[in-house]
Amino acid sequence: MSTSGQTSNGAQKQALKMMTAEERSAYLNQEMLDSTLFGMLTAKPVYSDEGEVVDFEYLNANPALYRYHGVNPEDVIGKRMLDVFPDLRDHPTLQFYKDVAVSGNPAAFESEFVTRDLDAYMLVSITRTHAEFITISFVEVSETKRIMDALSRLNAFSASDMNLDDYI
DSSP: OOOHHHHHHHHHHHHHHHSOHHHHHHHHHHHHHHHOSSEEEEEEEEEOTTSOEEEEEEEEEOTHHHHHHSOOGGGTTTSBHHHHOGGGGGSTHHHHHHHHHHHOOOEEEEEEEEOSSOEEEEEEEEEEEETTEEEEEEEEOHHHHHHHHHHHHHHHHHTSOOOHHHHO
16 A cells, blocks of 8 residues: 555655765754744844944744744845844844843743734743854744733632622
8 A cells, every 4th residue: 555645755764865964964953943833043143343243144944933923934044133023123032132142141031022913922042052143942822821811810800809790
């Protein structure tokens, strides 16, 4: 019994066998990045004449970028962060990116992103994985945040002396 999936799988296995160990590792890493739930971006700092980080140039992005931000990953490669996401210019996240690029100390935080096109809570992690670039990973947690906020309000209400009829 042969299906096109099995044929494709067999061809894929054969192609993997013909790759060098380095090629196979790069291929499998890319497959992993393409299938993860997390958005992943790699960016190189852009410096002012004074040596200050002022922006970042995208080097790589995975498909989750489209899922979370509606931006095709291929469309950001080689572009500057603030050209792709101009609202970041006034967002506290940009300073985190700059700090990690300069210090090398990783950062992880939750952040709300509200723009004309986006209203989302994200968990963000930034690391300087190489002297020349940072890696940004993120996942949307908007629904979890909304549920936690509602539970918090419910807990506050249940601990109060407020009458349910007054609350409604």
